[in-house]
Amino acid sequence: MNIETVLLNQFDNRFPTEDSCIDYFRIVKEPLLPRCPQCDSLLYNWVKGKQAFECKKCRHRIPLTKDTVMEYSKQPLRSWFYTMHLMTSMKQVLSAKEVQYQLGMEQYSPVWMMMMKLRDIMGKREKIYQLTGEVELDEAFFPTRMDDSDKKESLKRGAGSQRQTKVLVIAESKPVDKVLGEYLLHPKAASDEKIRKLLANERKQSVKKVVHYIKMFVIENAKAPTIDKLVEKSVDARTTIVTDGSCSHVHFKDLVDKHEVYIEDDADKVVRNALPWVHIIIGECRSGIEAIHKEVDKCFLQLYLNEYCWKFNRRFFRDSNDPRFDLFDRLVRISAIYKSDIKWRDYSKLNDEKTEL
Ligand SMILES: [Zn+2]
Numbered sequence: 001m002n003i004e005t006v007l008l009n010q011f012d013n014r015f016p017t018e019d020s021c022i023d024y025f026r027i028v029k030e031p032l033l034p035r036c037p038q039c040d041s042l043l044y045n046w047v048k049g050k051q052a053f054e055c056k057k058c059r060h061r062i063p064l065t066k067d068t069v070m071e072y073s074k075q076p077l078r079s080w081f082y083t084m085h086l087m088t089s090m091k092q093v094l095s096a097k098e099v100q101y102q103l104g105m106e107q108y109s110p111v112w113m114m115m116m117k118l119r120d121i122m123g124k125r126e127k128i129y130q131l132t133g134e135v136e137l138d139e140a141f142f143p144t145r146m147d148d149s150d151k152k153e154s155l156k157r158g159a160g161s162q163r164q165t166k167v168l169v170i171a172e173s174k175p176v177d178k179v180l181g182e183y184l185l186h187p188k189a190a191s192d193e194k195i196r197k198l199l200a201n202e203r204k205q206s207v208k209k210v211v212h213y214i215k216m217f218v219i220e221n222a223k224a225p226t227i228d229k230l231v232e233k234s235v236d237a238r239t240t241i242v243t244d245g246s247c248s249h250v251h252f253k254d255l256v257d258k259h260e261v262y263i264e265d266d267a268d269k270v271v272r273n274a275l276p277w278v279h280i281i282i283g284e285c286r287s288g289i290e291a292i293h294k295e296v297d298k299c300f301l302q303l304y305l306n307e308y309c310w311k312f313n314r315r316f317f318r319d320s321n322d323p324r325f326d327l328f329d330r331l332v333r334i335s336a337i338y339k340s341d342i343k344w345r346d347y348s349k350l351n352d353e354k355t356e357l
Pocket of ligand 1: 037041056059060
């Protein structure tokens with residue numbers, strides 16, 4: 001049996017019908033319902049035929065998908081759920097073409113739209129957390145397709161050309177020795193298994209640091225004010241930032257607890273000792289995106305980064321047997337909380353032009 005068949009069977013067992021998806025989403029959504037906008041009551045009945053909650057007092061109705069990522073979508077909830085199931089079952093990024101095939105849908109655009117909206121809300125979810133402790137920070141270039149406005153200019157070569165988009169990468173990471181030291185001080189915090197894994201990983205990757213949470217942002221430029229603004233938003237003030245001493249990192253000591261600059265003549269040594277994780281992440285994320293799209297449009301790159309970070313930050317959930325940590329259920333939950341700002345009319349022209357889409 002191939003992986004697609006296994007995934008489909010898993011999904012079919014849990015959600016055999018559209019009604020089963022509606023029932024599950026209703027359970028997720030119910031505790032999140034706001035006070036009735038008309039009478040302030042918090043008590044609702046479920047009206048099955050209308051797929052809506054109805055205020056017990058004044059009968060005001062709130063549709064099931066109101067204020068969710070599915071609001072205004074014409075797709076059945078089951079298509080949304082299956083798309084979420086596929087996106088959360090695979091470590092790699094999936095193409096909309098692949099998901100369209102799996103869903104057996106004739107049209108490409110609704111599938112593309114669902115996936116982009118889900119990537120959008122993954123980013124919204126990640127925004128509520130700040131990184132803390134010790135973080136590595138660096139900038140990278142990702143290959144992107146030119147915007148129309150860029151096409152008018154002649155193409156510059158190499159870094160800085162319109163085919164490259166700058167990305168800021170920040171990763172919480174700690175030296176392995178420090179983590180082991182903390183475990184020894186608080187033996188309850190880690191099992192022998194956890195420590196064994198940590199040491200095995202260190203030997204395998206020759207990485208002397210342990211990574212925790214990460215963030216990635218598309219940036220217009222790598223100038224100090226641009227980066228300062230993102231650091232202020234996404235990094236806790238008590239943090240130590242480790243960098244290679246780029247000239248755009250001049251204000252970090254004013255923004256956070258400590259700025260450690262690691263400078264060496266040997267660039268590989270800097271990466272190995274001080275910034276291993278930002279570089280592993282850049283490489284892995286870039287090749288993941290390239291595997292499905294040779295180039296992505298610059299305006300969509302952030303959405304792919306959102307998916308990568310959202311999954312990376314929940315990578316231990318995938319191995320957990322605890323249903324509370326199921327990635328699919330996590331995604332369903334945030335889809336009940338967040339709306340996406342992405343609208344088809346803003347992108348339809350762009351998509352019509354793409355033959356490989
Ligand atoms: Zn009411």
